[in-house]
Amino acid sequence: MILNKLEYRIKNTEYRIMKLDNSKQFLEGSHAVAEIIKLIKPAVVAAYPITPQTHIVEDLAKMKASGEGGFEYINTESEFAAASLLLGASATGVRTYTATCSQGLLLMTEVLFNIAGMRLPVVITCANRAVSAPINIWNDQQDAVTIRDAGWLMLYGETNQEIIDLHLLAYKLAETLRLPVMVNMDGFVLTHTYEPVLMPGQEQINKFLPPYKPAIGTYLDVKNPVTLGSLATPDSYMEIRKQLAQDIYLSSDLIKKYHTDFKKVFGRSIGDNGLVEEYKTKDAEVILVAMGSVCGTIKDAIDEMRERKQKVGLLKIISFRPFADEEVIKHLAKAKYIAVVDKSISLGSEGVLATEIKRAAYNQTKAKIQSFIVGLGGRDVTKEMIEQIIFDIKKDKTNKMHFISCTD
Amino acid sequence: MQKYKNPNQHLIAPGHTACPGCGQLMSARLVLDACGSKTIIANATGCLEVTTTKYPTSSWKVPWVHSLFENPSAVASGILAALKQKGLDKEITVLAQGGDGSTFDIGFGLISGMWERKENILYVCYNTEVYSNTGYQASGATPLDANTTTTPPDKKSMGNAFIRKNMGEIAIAHGCVYVAQTTCGYPADIINKVKKALTFTGPKYLEILTTCIPGWGVENEMAVQMGKLAHKTGIYPVFEYYDDEYHVMKIPGEPLKVDEYLKLHKRFKHLFGNERGKEAIKQIQNIADKNIEKYNLK
Numbered sequence: 001m002i003l004n005k006l007e008y009r010i011k012n013t014e015y016r017i018m019k020l021d022n023s024k025q026f027l028e029g030s031h032a033v034a035e036i037i038k039l040i041k042p043a044v045v046a047a048y049p050i051t052p053q054t055h056i057v058e059d060l061a062k063m064k065a066s067g068e069g070g071f072e073y074i075n076t077e078s079e080f081a082a083a084s085l086l087l088g089a090s091a092t093g094v095r096t097y098t099a100t101c102s103q104g105l106l107l108m109t110e111v112l113f114n115i116a117g118m119r120l121p122v123v124i125t126c127a128n129r130a131v132s133a134p135i136n137i138w139n140d141q142q143d144a145v146t147i148r149d150a151g152w153l154m155l156y157g158e159t160n161q162e163i164i165d166l167h168l169l170a171y172k173l174a175e176t177l178r179l180p181v182m183v184n185m186d187g188f189v190l191t192h193t194y195e196p197v198l199m200p201g202q203e204q205i206n207k208f209l210p211p212y213k214p215a216i217g218t219y220l221d222v223k224n225p226v227t228l229g230s231l232a233t234p235d236s237y238m239e240i241r242k243q244l245a246q247d248i249y250l251s252s253d254l255i256k257k258y259h260t261d262f263k264k265v266f267g268r269s270i271g272d273n274g275l276v277e278e279y280k281t282k283d284a285e286v287i288l289v290a291m292g293s294v295c296g297t298i299k300d301a302i303d304e305m306r307e308r309k310q311k312v313g314l315l316k317i318i319s320f321r322p323f324a325d326e327e328v329i330k331h332l333a334k335a336k337y338i339a340v341v342d343k344s345i346s347l348g349s350e351g352v353l354a355t356e357i358k359r360a361a362y363n364q365t366k367a368k369i370q371s372f373i374v375g376l377g378g379r380d381v382t383k384e385m386i387e388q389i390i391f392d393i394k395k396d397k398t399n400k401m402h403f404i405s406c407t408d
Numbered sequence: 409m410q411k412y413k414n415p416n417q418h419l420i421a422p423g424h425t426a427c428p429g430c431g432q433l434m435s436a437r438l439v440l441d442a443c444g445s446k447t448i449i450a451n452a453t454g455c456l457e458v459t460t461t462k463y464p465t466s467s468w469k470v471p472w473v474h475s476l477f478e479n480p481s482a483v484a485s486g487i488l489a490a491l492k493q494k495g496l497d498k499e500i501t502v503l504a505q506g507g508d509g510s511t512f513d514i515g516f517g518l519i520s521g522m523w524e525r526k527e528n529i530l531y532v533c534y535n536t537e538v539y540s541n542t543g544y545q546a547s548g549a550t551p552l553d554a555n556t557t558t559t560p561p562d563k564k565s566m567g568n569a570f571i572r573k574n575m576g577e578i579a580i581a582h583g584c585v586y587v588a589q590t591t592c593g594y595p596a597d598i599i600n601k602v603k604k605a606l607t608f609t610g611p612k613y614l615e616i617l618t619t620c621i622p623g624w625g626v627e628n629e630m631a632v633q634m635g636k637l638a639h640k641t642g643i644y645p646v647f648e649y650y651d652d653e654y655h656v657m658k659i660p661g662e663p664l665k666v667d668e669y670l671k672l673h674k675r676f677k678h679l680f681g682n683e684r685g686k687e688a689i690k691q692i693q694n695i696a697d698k699n700i701e702k703y704n705l706k
């Protein structure tokens with residue numbers, strides 16, 4: 001029998017909260033996000049659907065409908081409105097949330113810059129997806145990297161456990177720094193995949209992330225009137241932007257600090273320190289650099305290559321903004337080859353992360369650094385492709401960007 | 409009538425940088441005074457924002473936020489949602505405001521969304537019939553044949569080729585609980601309409617025709633006069649709509665002919681002293697006559 005999409009989802013929901021053992025649950029990535037958001041207790045959730053983000057906002061809608069979620073849940077008429085609505089709510093001093101990706105994220109762009117410039121601690125999940133044209137609903141990471149200059153902290157998770165944990169870190173950072181944070185999870189690869197995860201308890205969460213209480217005089221309040229979003233002339237604009245730039249840059253240290261707190265409360269870590277995770281880099285001749293779920297495939301490929309005595313390692317970037325130069329270089333400096341694996345491309349240039357690594361590595365290493373583009377528009381990335389990259393970077397005498405597994 | 413307030417008692421403090429005689433600033437001050445100090449404002453980009461909030465100064469004595477040109481409606485929705493969670497939504501007025509460019513054009517979709525959600529927000533449009541802040545380009549509220557910097561009249565142009573959108577009717581079609589139009593020619597009416605609007609719970613739309621001194625090409629002291637003439641010619645109907653009924657401000661006496669109004673603006677100067685212009689004025693008279701009939705203004 002062929003089920004229609006809706007029937008299929010309803011039939012499947014019973015498996016969605018299947019318990020594995022006493023502590024771990026077997027959850028779909030999107031459902032895990034909705035669960036952690038419920039526990040984080042935003043006051044206002046705005047929603048607008050776009051594949052593959054939909055399950056997140058649908059699950060939140062169900063929680064609202066059942067009374068499990070106490071937040072205001074508002075269906076908007078566009079992502080632009082959703083982001084604007086959160087801006088207004090955040091400016092009124094409450095915790096906020098939405099999720100989007102791809103066309104939706106790009107539609108939000110003007111508001112995203114605005115939220116950061118106004119120093120509002122909005123948190124969103126981006127279910128990373130390719131960008132049109134051609135229209136394509138599958139995963140790559142073009143959407144978020146395209147707005148990397150907007151002033152948001154941008155965190156990338158490899159597994160659904162990391163995605164859960166990054167949301168906690170995101171709110172903690174956002175509310176202390178008064179800066180917006182975007183948690184990036186690969187569309188479908190994470191959003192629609194069931195994995196065993198540990199869902200933290202409410203008490204633990206409250207310990208790490210107490211209820212949000214912004215300082216008086218920083219939000220819209222009739223008892224303490226403030227003007228937010230005023231006009232800055234050439235006399236003041238540059239200083240305000242400089243401060244924003246510095247605060248974001250220095251937030252690396254705060255990520256490390258809160259990561260230590262996180263470990264104490266939850267007993268696990270997010271990569272090495274919330275910024276990066278090194279995997280078998282110590283003696284590596286070739287180091288791959290990547291972000292997101294593809295790191296899982298890369299780790300498997302590395303394990304197999306290591307069995308064949310190939311000295312290969314991975315540096316996983318968790319925090320793309322701020323970009324923690326020192327942390328990154330520390331692990332890369334001794335390698336002979338650095339292969340940067342991007343699921344996005346700055347058209348007319350090369351992989352976005354590749355450029356970033358080259359900048360950070362300037363004068364810090366003699367390694368060959370090369371850009372490899374994989375998995376655009378949802379093309380599978382396999383262990384064989386990772387091996388191909390290792391082969392290519394050694395053999396290729398040029399420094400040119402390679403498209404992996406893509407016919408001419 | 410109450411005597412003049414001390415300027416420092418208004419909720420918009422003196423010292424803004426708008427043009428002398430600006431109809432919008434005057435109207436905005438009346439609107440806010442009528443709303444009272446327990447008001448939170450979401451403001452669009454435009455003259456009102458630019459002239460009142462040069463960092464680090466502000467004219468606003470109530471909490472006020474500006475985000476972008478097109479989104480004060482959605483920002484206001486967010487404010488209201490936050491107030492609901494704080495249990496303050498019943499005691500605080502949420503006011504969203506913007507110019508006609510923001511309202512009729514670029515922010516239109518978001519306003520429709522706000523109205524659809526039936527949120528208890530008062531939206532005020534200060535209609536200068538032109539993008540004032542960027543130098544008087546045409547908007548969806550620009551009247552037929554007006555000379556704007558993007559609709560210059562010349563051999564092949566009579567000025568703006570389109571009849572303006574009717575936002576008031578669009579608001580009514582959305583099921584707003586209170587819809588009204590007035591002009592900066594009637595300060596007491598502005599206050600009354602705001603107060604009346606605030607007796608309703610739900611989406612409310614108030615549009616105020618506000619003279620733009622340089623954009624219309626009139627003298628500094630003419631804002632109020634122009635507001636009155638727009639009404640008395642039938643060019644701009646002044647009405648309220650609530651409980652399924654229109655309540656109209658009748659034109660006192662016989663409606664004036666539209667050229668009484670048009671001839672005072674530099675933006676309509678090209679309509680005078682030539683045959684083409686005569687035809688155009690006839691068409692504008694026709695629009696005014698239709699308004700008079702439709703809204704029963706006589």
Ligand SMILES: Cc1ncc(C[n+]2csc(CCOP(=O)(O)OP(=O)(O)O)c2C)c(N)n1
Nearest residue numbers: 454455477507508509510538539540541542
């Ligand atoms: C997305 C976007 N497009 C264009 C502008 C430029 N802009 C700023 S104010 C303005 C005109 C405002 O006109 P209106 O809404 O009628 O308000 P007014 O200045 O007349 O009061 C324009 C076009 C902008 N700020 N944002």
